[in-house]
Structures are given as C-alpha cells and as structure tokens.
Amino acid sequence: MVNPKMPTDPAEPPYASTDSVLHLFAAEVWDHLWPWSHHGFQRQRALHAASIALALAASVVWVLAAMGQMQAGALIGWWFGWSVFEVVVRLGSKPYVKDGPWWGRRYRVANTMDMVCYVGFKNLLIGATLFIVLKSSGFLIVQG
Amino acid sequence: MNYLAALRNTLLSVVLSSTAALALANTYEAKLPDEINTAPELCKYAPCTEVLPGATSFSERKGQPPYVEAYAEEGGKKKLVGYVMLSTDITDTPAYSGKPVITLIGMDTGGRFVGVKILKHSEPILLLGIPESSLVRFNQQYLNKFVGDNIEIGQSRPEENIIGLDAISGATVTVIAQNQVMMTSGTSVARQVGILKPTIREQAKFVDSGIKPDWASLVKEGAVKRIVVTPEQVGLPRGGEPFIDLWFGYLNQPDIGRAVLGDGPYNSLMSGLKEGEHALFVIRSGGAQSFKGSGFVRGGIYDRVQVRQGADSFTFRDTDAFNLYGVAAPGAPAFNESAIFIVRSKAFSAAYPWKFVFLGNRVDRATGARSFANFDTEYWLPAQYLQGGRPEVVKPDAPWVRVWKTRAVEIALFAALLIAVATVYAFRDKLTRRATHKNKWPVNVFKYGAWIISIGFVGFGMLAQPSITQVLTWFHALLFQWTWELFLSDPFIFLFWIFIIVTVFVWGRGLFCGWLCPFGSLSELLYKVGGAVGLKRFQFQLPRRWHNRLKWVKYGVFFGLLAVSFFSMGLAEKLAEVEPFKTTFLVGLFNRSWPYTLFAAGLLGLSIFTERPFCKYLCPLGASLAMPSTFRWFGLKRKQECSSCKACAVGCGSQAIDENGRIDHRECLHCLDCMVLYTDDHACPPLAQERKRRTKAGLALTPIGADGYFIPIQPVPARADAAAMKNSIKN
Numbered sequence: 001m002v003n004p005k006m007p008t009d010p011a012e013p014p015y016a017s018t019d020s021v022l023h024l025f026a027a028e029v030w031d032h033l034w035p036w037s038h039h040g041f042q043r044q045r046a047l048h049a050a051s052i053a054l055a056l057a058a059s060v061v062w063v064l065a066a067m068g069q070m071q072a073g074a075l076i077g078w079w080f081g082w083s084v085f086e087v088v089v090r091l092g093s094k095p096y097v098k099d100g101p102w103w104g105r106r107y108r109v110a111n112t113m114d115m116v117c118y119v120g121f122k123n124l125l126i127g128a129t130l131f132i133v134l135k136s137s138g139f140l141i142v143q144g
Numbered sequence: 145m146n147y148l149a150a151l152r153n154t155l156l157s158v159v160l161s162s163t164a165a166l167a168l169a170n171t172y173e174a175k176l177p178d179e180i181n182t183a184p185e186l187c188k189y190a191p192c193t194e195v196l197p198g199a200t201s202f203s204e205r206k207g208q209p210p211y212v213e214a215y216a217e218e219g220g221k222k223k224l225v226g227y228v229m230l231s232t233d234i235t236d237t238p239a240y241s242g243k244p245v246i247t248l249i250g251m252d253t254g255g256r257f258v259g260v261k262i263l264k265h266s267e268p269i270l271l272l273g274i275p276e277s278s279l280v281r282f283n284q285q286y287l288n289k290f291v292g293d294n295i296e297i298g299q300s301r302p303e304e305n306i307i308g309l310d311a312i313s314g315a316t317v318t319v320i321a322q323n324q325v326m327m328t329s330g331t332s333v334a335r336q337v338g339i340l341k342p343t344i345r346e347q348a349k350f351v352d353s354g355i356k357p358d359w360a361s362l363v364k365e366g367a368v369k370r371i372v373v374t375p376e377q378v379g380l381p382r383g384g385e386p387f388i389d390l391w392f393g394y395l396n397q398p399d400i401g402r403a404v405l406g407d408g409p410y411n412s413l414m415s416g417l418k419e420g421e422h423a424l425f426v427i428r429s430g431g432a433q434s435f436k437g438s439g440f441v442r443g444g445i446y447d448r449v450q451v452r453q454g455a456d457s458f459t460f461r462d463t464d465a466f467n468l469y470g471v472a473a474p475g476a477p478a479f480n481e482s483a484i485f486i487v488r489s490k491a492f493s494a495a496y497p498w499k500f501v502f503l504g505n506r507v508d509r510a511t512g513a514r515s516f517a518n519f520d521t522e523y524w525l526p527a528q529y530l531q532g533g534r535p536e537v538v539k540p541d542a543p544w545v546r547v548w549k550t551r552a553v554e555i556a557l558f559a560a561l562l563i564a565v566a567t568v569y570a571f572r573d574k575l576t577r578r579a580t581h582k583n584k585w586p587v588n589v590f591k592y593g594a595w596i597i598s599i600g601f602v603g604f605g606m607l608a609q610p611s612i613t614q615v616l617t618w619f620h621a622l623l624f625q626w627t628w629e630l631f632l633s634d635p636f637i638f639l640f641w642i643f644i645i646v647t648v649f650v651w652g653r654g655l656f657c658g659w660l661c662p663f664g665s666l667s668e669l670l671y672k673v674g675g676a677v678g679l680k681r682f683q684f685q686l687p688r689r690w691h692n693r694l695k696w697v698k699y700g701v702f703f704g705l706l707a708v709s710f711f712s713m714g715l716a717e718k719l720a721e722v723e724p725f726k727t728t729f730l731v732g733l734f735n736r737s738w739p740y741t742l743f744a745a746g747l748l749g750l751s752i753f754t755e756r757p758f759c760k761y762l763c764p765l766g767a768s769l770a771m772p773s774t775f776r777w778f779g780l781k782r783k784q785e786c787s788s789c790k791a792c793a794v795g796c797g798s799q800a801i802d803e804n805g806r807i808d809h810r811e812c813l814h815c816l817d818c819m820v821l822y823t824d825d826h827a828c829p830p831l832a833q834e835r836k837r838r839t840k841a842g843l844a845l846t847p848i849g850a851d852g853y854f855i856p857i858q859p860v861p862a863r864a865d866a867a868a869m870k871n872s873i874k875n
Contacts (some may be wrong), residue, residue: 004786007779046234068381076710101777113810117774139382 008109011096016105024105031094032122037088040093047105056081062130068139075131083123087115172274173714174264176246181232182505186212192228195250195259199225208233208447208459210504211333214250226252226335228261236517239321240630241266241713242621247283247322250331255339257286257330267314268613269716274731278312280320283326285309291330292340297323298550308645315631318471320750331455342456342491344748347420349495349531351752352398359475365526367400368393371502373431373519381508389430389476390519392500395423395484397529406472412482413466420490424451424500425468427479434481435502436465451487452520453498460485465586483725496523497536530732544632554606557636561602562643562660566593569655576819577848581827591658593670595665603662609725610638610644612702612764614717616709644769652776653769654814657759657796663725664759664766664813667751668797674752691799692762696808696812702767722762755797757811770810779809781822785830792818823848 003010015027035055041048061078064070092109097110097118110118180189186395187193187202192214199214201222206212211229215222219812231247239245243266247607250259253429260283262276270276278651288311289295293307299321300308311319334340362368373387380387395401396417399411404425426449428435433507437448446465451458468482492498499520506517541549550556568575568590578586614637621627631638647655655666677684701722708717724744733741747758759766786792786805793801796818800811825831825848834854839844846855 001784002787002804002806004782004784004807007809009804073710080710100779102775108793116775117771117810121772121775137382139376143574 006099006108008107008111008114011107013094013096013107015109035089035093035095036125039090040089040139048089049093051085054082054085065134066139072131072135076127079123079127086123087112087119091115120125153227158712164448171262171264172270173266176264180230180263187228190228190230191261191265192248192250195248195252195261196226196228196252197258199228202228205233207336208335208445208450208457209251209332211336216866224253226250226258227337227383229329229333231325231329235325236331237321237324237328238627238630239265239267240315240317241268242627242630245279245325246317247324247325247329249326250292251330251333251339253339255291255330255334256288257291257326259290260284260286260326266713267315267318268316268617268713268720269726269730270366274312274315274726278315278445279318279322282309286326290335291327295323295327296546296565313611316334316547317630320547320633321630324543332457336457341346342489343454344491345453345493345496346535347490347493347495348397348525350397350399351529351531355399355732356403357399357473359471359473359477360402362393362400363529367397367526368404369500369521371500371519371521372500373504377506377519378504378517385765386431388428388433388435388502390426390428390435390500391479392523394494394523394525395425395722396494397525399529399628402478403473404471405468406470409472410584415533417486418488420488420492422487422492422494423484425471426482426486426500427468427471427477428481429477429479431736436481436483446485448503450503451485451492451498452501453492453605456489456491458487458489458492460487464488465827479702494525495530496537497522499523543549544629547633548635551635555639557809558602558608558636559639559841561594561597562639564646565590565659566643566729567657567808568594569651569659572819573850576816577823579820580824581821584817584820587820591815592669594659595669598660598662598665599669602636602640602660603666603729607730608634608637608640609663609729610637610640610656610765610767611723611725612705612719613717613723614641615765616705616713616720619709620713639666646777648769648772650777652779652809652811652812653766653815654773654809656769657763657766658813658815661759663723663728664756664763666728667748667756667758670751671753671755672749679748683755685754685797685799688799688803691760697761697764697819698767699770701762705764720764722764724758756813760811773809776809780807780812780814781852782807783822783828783830789829791827791829792821795821821854825854830854 004074013027013031015024015031018024018027036048042077058078058081061070061075065075091112095110095115096107097114098104099108109113178187181191184204185202186205190203192212193199196214200217201215203213203215209229210233211227213224214226214228216225227250229251231249232244236244245262245267246264248259248261248263249257252258262279262283265276265279267279270279286295289307294305295309297311297316298308300306300749309323314381323361330338357365357367359368363370368391371388371390371392373386373389374382375385376382377386393400393404395410395413397402398410401414401423404410406414417423426435435448436446445462446460449460464486466484468484468488471479471482499522501518503518524534563718566628571589575590575684577585579588618631621630636757643660643679643803644653644656658668659665671683674680685691705716705722708719713731721740724740724747727736727740727744728748733744747762750757780803789805790803791805793805797815798811798813800808800813803809821828823831825835825845831848831852831854835845837843838854843857846857849855
C-alpha cells in the first residue's frame with residue numbers, strides 16, 4: 001500500500017537504525033562524499049568503474065585548480081559534468097534521500113528529480129566552498 | 145495568404161523590436177582598448193571631447209590619482225578649460241554586477257561637471273529591463289552641478305544642503321554606486337587642482353613622556369602599522385613571497401620618533417621641518433616591488449604611495465622624501481628599502497585617523513588587462529601619545545547605511561510583513577482548524593491580505609520583485625567581486641532573499657511563491673477575481689498528463705539560463721526576460737516595447753482562466769527554489785486514506801497532489817486548501833465517515849488530533865473505575 005505521508009516510499013539505509021548519533025553522523029557524511037556502494041558496484045560494474053575514473057579526473061581538476069593551473073570556467077565545467085554522472089551513479093548505488101528535518105532519521109526512495117536536487121544542492125555547497133577558498137587564496141584564475 | 149503575411153509581419157516586428165532594444169545597449173560589456181587604463185595619452189583612446197565640450201587638446205595623464213587637463217585654443221594660445229578623468233583611475237567601486245561602471249567624466253575649471261559618458265558597464269538590469277538611456281539621463285543630472293555639493297540619491301533636503309538626484313526605478317544599487325563613483329572621482333581631482341580647498345584640521349598636541357618603546361610595543365600599540373599585498377591581490381600567481389610588505393608610522397610624535405630614529409636623527413629631522421609639516425617613515429621588509437616605483441624620475445612624484453585623510457589626498461614629490469638609514473627600535477625587522485616622507489600641508493593632522501595607501505595595478509591573468517587597485521591601512525596615533533587623547537571623530541555613514549536610514553519606515557513595514565506572514569504560516573494548523581471546506585476565510589483573509597500587500601506595496605511600491613537575474617548576478621559577483629555593501633544597498637531585495645532562503649528550507653518554496661511573490665500573487669488574484677465575476681465556467685486546469693509534462697519546462701528554463709550564464713552572463717540576462725517581472729513591476733507594462741508588454745499581458749490574461757500558468761510551467765525562479773524545497777524540513781500532513789481518496793487532489797489548484805495522494809513539495813504553493821480539508825469532519829471522507837458513525841452510535845465527537853483523526857474514545861477500565869470510586873468514598 002502506498003504511504004502518502006512521504007513523497008516516495010520509505011527507505012532504510014544500512015546505518016539508519018544505529019543507536020549512536022556519532023555513528024549516524026559519520027555514516028551520513030560518508031554517504032554525502034562517497035556515492036558508490038558494494039551493492040551498486042555488483043549491479044553496474046562498467047558504470048561504476050567509469051564513474052570512479054571520472055571522479056578521479058574531477059579530483060585532479062580540483063588539485064590543478066589548487067595549484068593555480070586551472071581556469072574557473074573549466075573547473076565549473078568539470079564539476080558540473082561530474083555532478084551529472086554522480087546522479088546516475090547514486091540512483092544505482094544509494095537510491096535514497098532524507099525526508100523532513102535534516103537531523104531526523106526519515107529516509108525515502110529517491111526518484112530521478114529527487115536525486116538531481118540532492119546532488120545539485122550538495123555539489124553546489126561543496127563546489128562553492130572549495131571555489132571560494134581557492135579564489136580567496138589566489139589559486140584560481142577568474143576571467144574578468 | 146493574408147493570415148500568413150500578417151503572421152510574418154508580426155514575427156518580423158518582434159525580431160526588429162528585440163534587435164532595437166539590444167542595439168541600444170551598446171556599452172554593455174563593450175570592448176575597450178587595453179591602453180585606456182595605462183597609456184599616458186588617455187584621450188587618444190577615450191572620447192574626451194565628448195565630456196569636455198570646446199576642448200581641442202588634452203595633456204597626458206598627470207597627478208595621483210590621474211587626470212588629464214583639457215585645453216581650448218583662444219587667440220592662438222592654449223587655455224585650460226577643465227579636467228577629464230577616467231573613473232577607474234580613481235576608484236574601483238563596483239556596481240550591482242560586481243564590476244565597475246567605467247565612466248569618463250569632464251569637469252570645468254570651476255569644478256562643475258560638464259560631461260559624463262559611460263564607456264563600459266556590466267549591469268544586467270540595463271541590458272534589457274531598463275533602457276541604457278535611463279543611466280545616461282541619470283548622469284545628465286550631474287551636469288552643471290558643483291563637485292563640492294552634497295549630492296545624494298533621493299529627494300533634495302535644502303535644510304541639510306543636500307541636492308537630490310532622481311534614482312532609476314529598479315536600478316537603485318547601480319545609481320548609488322554611480323553616485324559614489326562620480327563624487328569620489330570629482331572631489332579627488334578637484335582637491336588636487338585646488339578647486340576644493342583642503343579641510344583644515346586642528347593640529348595634534350603630543351605627549352612627550354621620554355619613553356622609548358621597542359618595535360614590538362610600537363606595533364602592539366598601533367604606533368607602527370603594516371601593509372601586506374599578496375601577489376594574488378594584484379592578479380599574479382601565488383607565491384611564497386608577498387608582493388610587497390611595508391611598515392610605516394608617524395614620526396613627529398617625540399616618543400615614537402625617538403624610538404624609531406634614535407635621538408640624534410629625530411632631533412635633526414624635526415629641526416628641518418616647518419609648521420604644518422609631518423614626517424612618516426616607510427620600510428619594506430618583504431617583496432621585490434619598490435614602493436618608490438621603478439620609473440621614478442627626479443622632479444616627479446612617487447606614484448605608488450600616498451596618504452589620505454578624509455577626502456584629502458597627499459602625494460610626495462622627490463623633495464618630500466629623505467633617506468632612512470636605520471631603525472633604532474630594538475626588534476625592528478630587516479628591510480631592504482626605506483624612506484622618510486614629508487606631508488607638507490596644514491590640512492593634515494596627526495590627531496585624526498589617516499590612511500597610508502599603496503597604489504597598484506591588478507592584472508587580469510586571463511586577459512592580461514590591468515585595472516586600478518589600491519591597498520591601504522588606517523593609522524591613528526594611539527591615545528597615550530596625544531594630549532587629551534584622541535578627538536571624537538564622526539565618520540559619515542556608508543551609502544548603504546544612508547539608504548537603510550532614509551527608508552527606515554518602509555523597511556520596518558516590509559520586515560514586519562515578512563515576519564507576520566511567517567508567523568501566520570507557522571500557526572497554520574490553528575487557522576485551518578477554524579476554516580472549513582465551505583468557509584476558508586480564516587485562512588484566506590491572511591493569504592489574500594498578503595497578496596494585496598505584496599502586489600501593491602512590495603511589487604509596485606518597493607519594486608522588490610525577486611528574480612532569477614538576482615541569482616545569476618550573485619553567481620557572477622561570487623566569481624568576480626562579492627561586495628556586501630552593494631547587496632545591502634537594496635534593503636528590500638536583501639531582506640526578501642533572507643526570508644526566501646530561510647522559509648524554503650523550513651517549509652518549502654510555497655510560502656514565498658504562494659503568498660508573497662508579487663507576480664504570483666497578481667496572477668492568482670486575477671484568477672480568483674475572474675471566478676468571482678462570472679468567468680468560472682471558462683476557467684480550466686490542464687489535464688494531469690499535460691501538467692505532468694509541462695511542469696518540467698520551468699526546470700529546463702532554469703537549467704538553460706544557468707548553463708548559458710557559464711558562457712555569457714549577458715546572454716543569460718537577456719534570456720531571463722522570460723520572467724515578466726521587469727515589464728510588470730520595474731518598468732511598467734506601458735513603458736516597454738510591445739513584445740514585452742504583450743508577453744506579460746498575455747500571461748496575466750491567461751491567469752484569469754487557469755491558475756498561475758507562469759508559476760507552474762515557466763518560472764525559472766520557482767524552479768530554482770523548488771529544487772531545495774525537496775529537502776524542506778516540515779511538509780504538509782497526510783493520512784493513510786489519502787492514497788485512495790481524491791478529495792484534496794481534486795481541489796488542489798497547483799495540481800501538486802498525485803494519484804496516490806502524495807504531495808509534490810516542489811510544486812506545492814501552500815494554499816492550505818488540503819489542510820483545511822484535513823480537519824474538516826464534513827469534507828474529509830474518513831472524518832465524515834467517522835463523524836456519521838459516532839453520531840449514529842450516540843458517541844461523543846472528540847476533537848481532531850494532530851494525526852487528523854478524531855481522538856479515540858478510550859473506555860476507562862472497570863477496575864480503575866472501582867478503585868477511583870473507593871477513593872472518592874474514603875475522601
């Protein structure tokens with residue numbers, strides 16, 4: 001039976017039932033930063049392998065930016081490209097998002113738009129933070 | 145054929161009108177020659193004759209900050225007729241886009257502005273929304289005004305000697321920045337050439353305690369200050385070494401002077417100074433750049449350092465500089481360049497704060513273009529070195545503070561509106577319980593009130609319609625130059641965005657979009673009025689399958705604008721005309737070319753027949769807010785029965801409830817109709833059923849609980865009943 005109290009069906013990530021708040025927090029941080037899962041890798045080996053390669057490339061781009069050898073436009077392009085791929089990877093490996101208060105423990109199955117919103121918002125925050133840090137410390141070249 | 149011809153003519157007119165509007169915006173991101181920023185002959189690259197009518201020849205750049213002298217031929221002789229200045233030579237004040245409006249300014253020898261020409265701007269609002277001619281007209285207000293006048297944006301206040309300039313509706317931040325540029329540039333040159341007299345300040349009286357502090361103490365007290373400029377601040381690659389690392393301090397004060405120079409050199413220096421002359425030392429302890437300048441020539445001025453006090457600038461000629469061979473204070477850093485500079489002016493007083501300025505050029509690493517940049521550190525002699533301590537200094541308010549002060553009442557009313565709407569919504573449960581399916585006024589009185597205030601006061605009155613262009617502008621400002629002061633200069637938009645960001649995360653976008661967006665409110669109000677005046681039979685909703693397809697269009701528009709903005713902010717700003725906000729509120733339906741008016745009027749006209757078509761299917765701002773609404777903290781309530789019952793879904797104006805009774809919080813506009821039903825025991829089918837059952841069985845109708853059901857009747861256990869009875873008998 002459909003549960004109309006949630007926008008999609010409830011989901012339960014492996015760590016959801018832990019009693020330790022610290023463990024939950026650490027697991028959620030890990031979830032935000034690591035889009036892959038063992039289960040997802042078993043199902044979509046080629047996709048996940050490609051995504052790891054792309055993630056490495058995107059990381060190299062950030063390192064190049066930190067070394068002052070990357071222009072802002074290129075960095076944004078890479079980050080955007082990786083974000084699109086991350087949506088696909090997560091839908092196969094960690095297809096859930098949190099519902100309701102961020103400090104709560106309600107999770108639900110993510111549809112494509114949910115995942116686009118989640119990855120878009122998360123990567124916007126990560127990207128903006130790194131971008132501002134690199135720019136304010138003078139590493140990043142911004143075309144005027 | 146006639147229809148085809150008419151269609152072709154219509155399309156042609158649309159294209160031509162659009163092109164005409166674009167053609168007007170000819171200084172938007174105009175390509176200027178690189179030499180305009182650096183070449184000694186400014187007027188070879190800039191149209192100086194246009195801002196100084198009558199001038200036939202111009203000098204090279206001179207002075208610090210630079211300006212050029214304009215001459216006219218009179219009786220075969222050259223006569224000085226005025227001065228021309230390039231705003232970016234003098235100030236790097238950014239406008240709303242985060243980039244400066246590059247302005248060429250002409251001033252006659254009497255200090256009156258005689259010409260102003262915008263050479264380049266990056267203001268999105270002036271691209272299409274407001275014609276660029278508005279900025280030209282704004283600038284014309286300066287003509288024949290004296291540079292020493294108090295000129296401000298807003299109404300004139302003769303009792304305070306303030307001359308007011310008419311702002312450009314919808315571009316307040318731009319004109320505030322432009323006024324700052326005009327006045328800073330004008331006064332800076334007027335003071336250099338003697339049009340404006342320097343401010344005479346009371347001279348400092350020093351305490352002579354005989355104590356000789358060491359270097360660390362001098363630094364700690366603020367008697368010695370430091371300026372560090374890093375390579376990245378001037379657009380160079382980051383390196384381990386600073387671009388320049390300078391220490392400086394004021395030497396006339398006996399304790400400081402003796403500590404820095406030693407007794408002999410101090411006495412010698414002071415004996416050479418006349419009344420009103422002030423000595424300060426500068427040493428370079430890091431960096432390879434010379435603060436004296438590599439191109440310094442005898443008889444010239446030092447163009448890399450300057451002292452500023454209030455609006456007065458003090459530059460140094462070669463005769464104002466002396467060698468400094470050593471610093472006596474123990475613990476002083478090693479240095480490889482040094483000098484003692486003399487300020488020769490009674491306008492300077494060590495009793496008041498002043499700034500030591502390092503003047504530099506910022507190189508754009510991507511384009512190689514240079515732009516003016518200065519770096520300064522404030523210095524104010526510590527109180528213990530001044531007889532009677534530091535005098536009281538009243539600093540003038542920053543422009544954004546003046547805006548907040550002059551519009552304090554409107555700002556307070558607006559803030560009160562935002563707080564009131566948020567508070568009402570926070571207590572929505574109490575309102576929806578008072579309302580019924582047939583009488584929604586307990587909710588609607590607040591919602592309709594918010595709409596009317598939003599349309600009249602916020603939209604047409606304060607012109608505070610949030611827009612996707614602001615999101616794109618922030619993105620641009622983040623990339624180039626984020627200046628809080630500029631965003632604070634438009635207090636209504638600033639407060640509105642704080643409200644939007646907070647409420648989107650707490651409740652979702654519906655509170656802004658559904659209750660307070662001026663265009664959204666106008667749109668739905670038209671729909672309600674249309675229904676009330678007998679057009680209900682013509683009103684319709686799109687079939688669900690079409691709604692479910694078309695609702696994605698707005699996300700496409702948003703992502704399209706975002707993608708285009710990566711490549712061209714200008715083009716993105718043009719395409720953002722998909723929002724009819726500028727036409728409706730900022731410029732006015734009848735003040736724009738007809739395609740824009742037709743578009744906005746068409747959307748509003750369509751709104752009479754179908755609820756919020758723009759909000760549901762086109763609005764990029766709504767889409768950008770819908771995405772984070774996925775993660776709102778508190779959503780609307782549902783019951784398990786909602787999965788099969790369609791009562792709420794049928795009445796949902798924003799079509800946000802799907803066939804399973806689930807609410808799509810990205811689409812929900814918080815009309816609260818479903819929440820009214822949630823507790824209405826005559827309209828919500830499970831509640832109505834239970835009400836009927838209880839009435840038939842003669843059971844009490846208990847209040848409806850937070851879960852949306854009647855609070856269950858719990859029979860008191862018989863044993864407990866008996867015990868209670870016993871107790872009551874005993875007592």
